[in-house]
Amino acid sequence: MPGRGNLLWTGFGVLALVFLLSPLALVVFFSFAENQNATFPAGGATLHWYGVLFDDPDFWKALGNSAIVTLTVGLVSMVVGTAAAMTLARTRPALANALIGVITLPIMLPPLVLALALATGYSSLGLPLGLGTVIPSHVVFTQPFVILVVHAQMASFNMAVVDSARDLGAGPWTIFRTVILPIIRPTLIGATLMAMAVSLDDFIITYFTIGGGMTLPTMIWGMLRKALDPSINALGALVLVATVGTSLIALRLTRYRG
């Protein structure tokens, strides 16, 4: 009875989607609702909570910090990750796999342990906590994404293309710039945006390594502890738009066709 089986699966799928998406929908919904407590009945539509958020100087500070961290981490992960992936691609496979195991350790570790280790490390070195410690901490766990993705691409890379360029007189840097980079550019952008997305919404490691400052996730955490002000929903909705927007741009740029 294929009909009934299909119906069952469809029902399950719809249920799963509702479960996954309804909290997100509610966050967006209540960010525009008048009700002070973010409960039903919602009352009329308003932009009041966005106004409250934009009037909060902490929001602008957190936004600025998040922007600095995310962009720097993205840039550094891209450069470091690509350089590492290119080197690994030229290393013999057994050694390369062992090295990848070590490099990807940070994403295997529980974030809490990594955060603790980093915070302990900085304090034992006597480094003051701040954005200067958040950025390298993020790179520790974002670069594996870039390395893995770019290395996977290099593994299937047609090396005859590199040989051809050499044969036609190009030096290593020219080959990278004119041949390798244009070919792997979509992958590179995708990997970088992935690293940025991971960095943007990281809470635990940021919380342990930022000291007194704040980024958007740690600001949300702070607001939650004070009161359930619907301007949190406004902030949540903005972060959602930023993340989904970034992903869409990434998919568009990498010409991803599903």
Next chain:
Amino acid sequence: MSGPLLRLDTISKTYRDVTAVHPLDLEVGRGDFLALLGPSGCGKTTLLRMIGGFLPPTTGRVEIEGRDVTALGPEKRNTNMVFQGYGLFPHMTVAQNIGYGPKIAGRDPEQIDLDVVRMLNLVHLNAVADRLPAALSGGQQQRVALARALVMRPAILLLDEPLAALDLKLRKAMQDELKALHKAIGGTFIFVTHDQGEAIDLANRIVIMEAGRIVQQGTPEDVYRRPASRFVASFVGDANMLPARRVGAEVAIGGGRLPAPGVDGDVLVVIRPDDVTLDATCPIGLDGTLAECRFMGPYQRLTVTLADGTQVIVHRPSGADAAPLPGVGDAVRLGLPPAACSVVAP
């Protein structure tokens, strides 16, 4: 200029404990169309890559136009290679692919445009100049790779299994095109192939390799008609190999004698199926029974079993004027023209 265009002097390549190419010497003259022929793993591609500068030799020297280039990489050598998978730049159009080398070399942009157009004409690709390689057929990609290498005006064009990726019909067409191209530009081509037919058709000189060594070199006719070893005889074309004995620099076979300098002992007499005749007046004759007769299109393939059980293959033209054949099971006398026989070690 005097002297060979390319000279390899005791060149070898060893990987850890595996020797891919044993020390060998080779000279290639200007205008040669040379085939490096051998089965896979014989070291021919390794040798080609050492000539191109992609692999540093373990021992020996590479000289091009009298200059020692052993230490130079491919970007510094006056050679260009057509790679087995072509290695076209997938993000560049056909014209950009061809113009890449001249651009790197810093040639004048207007001159580059002229050169690219000249190359597009040469390989008949004007119509697809603005397409990406992925939109081309295999044969067209092959021609882009050729044009991209030739636009550099290399002293030597190296081709690694240039036709291996093409289907049979296209391969034949590209063989003709390669030959015409070689004639038109008068360059020196060295190509690697495992296809003896391709080597014989294209090259004016064939170097046959086996297990990292050169086992014979000469014109296609030399290596076909006068194979130097059992390996060459069996690798290049079909061959009948008849066991015999050498005594006093002569081999007695079928009532005749073949001069064959060398130590006494067992040898093989090699003769091509198309050289064996049914002519009873031939000084060397072998008696046997016709075991099979197959029509192969342009020729008939006869299998004759000799008294000692050895089977001899005979190719006869199947045209209308071909002499009538004996029936299967009949006794036949095979004629072996002495000039067509070679004596090799067993």
